[in-house]
Amino acid sequence: MLRVDVSKQLGEFSIEASIASEGRVTGLFGASGAGKSSLINMIAGLLRPDRGTIVVDGETLDDSAARLHVPAHRRRIGYVFQDARLFPHLDVRQNLDYGRRMNRLADDAAQRARVTELLDIGNLLNRRPGQLSGGERQRVALGRALLAQPRLLLLDEPLGSLDEERKVEILPYLVRLRDEAGVPMVYVSHDADEMRRLATQIVMIRRGRVIAFGGAEVLPAANSPA
Amino acid sequence: MFDISPTEWTAILLSLRVAVVATLVATPLGIGVAWLLARRDFWGKSVVDALTYLPLVLPPVVTGYLLLLTFGRRGLVGAWLADNLGIVFAFRWTGAALACGVMSFPLLVRPIRLSIEAIDRRLEQAAGTLGAAPWQVFTTVTLPLALPGVLAGMVLGFAKAIGEFGATITFVSNIPGETQTISSAIYSLIQTPDGDTAALRLVIVSIVIAMGALIASEWFARRAMQRLHGN
Numbered sequence: 243m244l245r246v247d248v249s250k251q252l253g254e255f256s257i258e259a260s261i262a263s264e265g266r267v268t269g270l271f272g273a274s275g276a277g278k279s280s281l282i283n284m285i286a287g288l289l290r291p292d293r294g295t296i297v298v299d300g301e302t303l304d305d306s307a308a309r310l311h312v313p314a315h316r317r318r319i320g321y322v323f324q325d326a327r328l329f330p331h332l333d334v335r336q337n338l339d340y341g342r343r344m345n346r347l348a349d350d351a352a353q354r355a356r357v358t359e360l361l362d363i364g365n366l367l368n369r370r371p372g373q374l375s376g377g378e379r380q381r382v383a384l385g386r387a388l389l390a391q392p393r394l395l396l397l398d399e400p401l402g403s404l405d406e407e408r409k410v411e412i413l414p415y416l417v418r419l420r421d422e423a424g425v426p427m428v429y430v431s432h433d434a435d436e437m438r439r440l441a442t443q444i445v446m447i448r449r450g451r452v453i454a455f456g457g458a459e460v461l462p463a464a465n466s467p468a
Numbered sequence: 469m470f471d472i473s474p475t476e477w478t479a480i481l482l483s484l485r486v487a488v489v490a491t492l493v494a495t496p497l498g499i500g501v502a503w504l505l506a507r508r509d510f511w512g513k514s515v516v517d518a519l520t521y522l523p524l525v526l527p528p529v530v531t532g533y534l535l536l537l538t539f540g541r542r543g544l545v546g547a548w549l550a551d552n553l554g555i556v557f558a559f560r561w562t563g564a565a566l567a568c569g570v571m572s573f574p575l576l577v578r579p580i581r582l583s584i585e586a587i588d589r590r591l592e593q594a595a596g597t598l599g600a601a602p603w604q605v606f607t608t609v610t611l612p613l614a615l616p617g618v619l620a621g622m623v624l625g626f627a628k629a630i631g632e633f634g635a636t637i638t639f640v641s642n643i644p645g646e647t648q649t650i651s652s653a654i655y656s657l658i659q660t661p662d663g664d665t666a667a668l669r670l671v672i673v674s675i676v677i678a679m680g681a682l683i684a685s686e687w688f689a690r691r692a693m694q695r696l697h698g699n
Contacts, residue, residue, distance in 0.1 A: 314593070314597050315601050327593075329594075387597075
């Protein structure tokens with residue numbers, strides 16, 4: 243499903259990582275600054291690896307030897323950012339519809355209804371992003387990414403900017419997404435509890451290197467830092 | 469006092485026509501240059517940057533003379549345009565529009581560039597991950613968010629164009645009905661005995677137009693802030 247074998251120099255910091263995952267939710271786990279975000283930016287096509295390959299669903303998206311680099315907009319990889327990044331000049335309905343319009347997909351009312359119901363955002367459709375709470379914004383961002391019909395969904399600390407109460411509010415939606423949306427996900431976090439709740443396979447990253455791979459057993463014991 | 473004569477009306481209407489045409493032609497070009505300067509790194513960028521702002525710092529008479537050398541009947545570009553496309557700038561209102569367009573270009577570009585620079589590039593990245601090609605990112609995210617800046621630039625450019633004097637009179641002279649704008653009409657009037665009242669009338673007209681433009685520009689700038697904050 244997902245094969246990544248890349249290296250990238252970023253100033254003093256370097257990333258050299260090799261990951262192969264078939265999991266429904268691949269968790270990238272590590273402290274902040276470990277290189278998790280750079281890694282998924284490479285998967286998304288926002289950052290070009292110096293060397294290596296990225297293969298999703300059997301399609302090669304990056305291959306430095308063949309000078310291949312598929313640009314982000316042709317990858318069909320969704321991305322939910324920590325800071326939501328909703329378009330401020332569009333209302334929620336237009337934000338949700340954006341990916342469909344850009345990819346010239348047919349209007350699919352059933353799919354739209356399913357996603358808005360799954361994320362409980364039906365009552366927000368006419369609002370502007372500036373009128374939403376942090377948790378609502380993040381749910382709309384999830385819906386927007388899903389409705390572009392990606393083959394893989396990247397989530398970069400989607401709960402990172404929320405307080406505890408909001409996290410508890412969003413987590414169940416992420417679990418539903420994993421179980422019902424049928425889109426494989428890569429989930430980035432430094433929170434071991436989130437990983438336990440969501441990830442089916444875990445990749446542990448430290449200082450730009452993969453140091454462990456496996457199930458929940460690779461996570462540190464509860465409440466100890468990453 | 470407030471009885472505007474036909475000659476004065478001609479100058480006012482000509483000024484408006486010159487400024488409108490100059491602004492409308494310069495705007496797409498200005499958006500392109502502003503985007504390049506705000507978003508791209510390329511060889512020779514500092515030269516493009518300097519050239520864009522040059523009319524702001526050069527004496528207008530120098531800009532006008534350079535235009536005459538380039539776009540005059542015997543100028544390098546002017547001769548070619550006249551022979552091949554039948555477009556003549558010298559001593560025509562079109563030349564006045566060209567001079568005004570060049571002189572107002574820095575004022576047009578600056579607010580557009582600033583508003584593009586103020587847009588969070590991460591929004592453009594997000595659009596890319598949703599499948600938007602670069603030109604779609606520009607038309608659906610960058611341009612709508614920069615729109616208040618574009619309008620502010622157009623208003624400022626228009627105000628500059630309508631008041632332009634030095635480059636215009638150097639390039640296309642001061643021919644009533646063809647190239648005599650409000651500014652050159654005022655200049656002629658204050659050199660004529662008994663022209664004071666008429667000059668004062670045109671002075672008031674230009675103050676009204678300039679104030680209107682500044683107020684409009686402020687209003688667009690406020691809109692821009694609201695838009696960027698998503699309310």
